[in-house]
Amino acid sequence: MLDSLVLPNEFTFATVINACSTLADLKTGRKIHARIEISGVQKNLVVCSSLVDMYGKCNDICGARRVFDLMGGGNVVSWTSMIAAYAQNGGGEEALRLFREFTRGMLERPNHFMLASVVNACASLGRLVSGKVAHGAVIRRGHELNEVIASAIVDMYAKCGCVEYSDKVFRRIPNPSVIPYTSMIVAAAKYGLGKMSIQLFEEMIDRGIRPNDVTFVGVLHACSHSGLVDEGLQYHESMHENHGISPNAKHHTCIVDMLGRTGRLNEAYKLAKSIQAEPNQEALVWGTLLSASRLHGRVDIAVDASRRLIDSNQQVSGAYVTLSNADALNGEWETAQGLRSEMKRTGVRKEPGCSWVEIKDSNYVFYAGDVSSCARQSEVITLLRELEGKMKQRGYVGGSICLVFIDVEEEAKEKIVGLHSERLALGFALLSIPKGVTIRIMKNLRMCNDCHEAFKLISDIVGREFIVRDVNRFHHFKGGSCTCRDFW
Secondary structure: OOOOOOOOOHHHHHHHHHHHHHHOOHHHHHHHHHHHHHHOOOOOHHHHHHHHHHHHHOOOHHHHHHHHHHOOOOOHHHHHHHHHHHHHOOOHHHHHHHHHHHHHHOOOOOOHHHHHHHHHHHHHHOOHHHHHHHHHHHHHOOOOOOHHHHHHHHHHHHHOOOHHHHHHHHHOOOOOOHHHHHHHHHHHHHOOOHHHHHHHHHHHHHOOOOOOHHHHHHHHHHHHHHOOHHHHHHHHHHHHHHHOOOOOHHHHHHHHHHHHHOOOHHHHHHHHHHOOOOHHHHHHHHHHHHHHHHHOOOHHHHHHHHHHHHHOOOOHHHHHHHHHHHHHHOOOHHHHHHHHHHHHHHOOOOOOOEEEEEEOOEEEEEEOOOOOOOOOHHHHHHHHHHHHHHHHHOOOOOOOOOOOOOOOOHHHHHHHHHOOHHHHHHHHHHHHOOOOOOEEEEEOOOOOHHHHHHHHHHHHHHOOOEEEEOOOOEEEEEOOEEOOOOOO
16 A cells, blocks of 8 residues: 555554554554654544554553653543553553543543453552442443453452452353353462362353363362362363363463472473473473472472573572572582572562552552561561560461571571561551451562461451462461461
């Protein structure tokens, strides 16, 4: 077309940009954007909305925002595109801020696409209060039975620690398709409700609904987090035989995780070595195996997994720490110190532990070992010390023996564990949230064994319920026990 005398118009440009969006082809999208600028249609709302969407789906959030800001007022479509761009690229706070700006300053009402993006933003942040507000807006606009929004709400409540709400929303969908079924299966899996996930899957099959590859990731994840190894292996085998779906690296990773969690490290190791995948997917496999081998003290497998991750330049910080600790465990202190020095020299840093609590519509963030920025710090430390004393009266001994903190003196180890971010968050929440209200804590890393034991004891000591969402799953502490049954 460009070689002919026919000139593209705004509809042509919008269509081509949408194609770039579908393909996530940022390079071509930028070239088309340049032509738009010299063609005189750069202010057209349809074209600009398409550009915002394209940049968002290509993970160029700055490019999306530049186009959005140059549009002027825009309309509900362009605002939806920008909110969705933020929600899809880890900008949940910005998405919610922009939504509030839209509701205050625009005469148009939010459509169901915008509301779905807002709900997804709440889910990614674990913002239950904001999520409930968004759910209310969905109901007022009459979109509660829309399958896309309903699936997003199911996911949001699950990620905010309210799986019972997820189930209620799911059960109100008249004829759910594979999308809401998959959302509910994954939600139950995150809570370690393996039997519930399997029941939902079998219910879906009985209704003639065909599962997709994501559905099977949810089912295998559920089996992994519930110790249902035999069932998980059977579902893995049935994927191709019964449903015509070829397992990919994500499914294989679930099997490696499943075998690793139950201590079948040799089988998991053999499977990991046989998997051929893209570098980032392969890193997931070896990262999963690294976690399992650390948990079960298999230094040999942990070392190999760590070296593979370092060689691929993936998950490098955790791999370096594991190698260093393994060397220290073997008494090779000089090698261990050399690895730590190498980390500093190359600028490799381990992601700091971080937890947060939502109270009303405010988020309070806590960092491991950082008492200075802790809200109500003196009261929190006093309370944690009191609870520590009561736990020790019940036989609690802090500091686990595994591939973590093995190169730290016992006194320092106890201090480090005692100041983990989730404990600071719990201390603050116990002081700030009234009795009778469940305390919900979000964490960016895996909860350690010591904190897990401490939370179980504290839940019984203070007579309250805590829900913790870590990077792997949910833990619901009540009366001295956890719903994960110490299997995570």
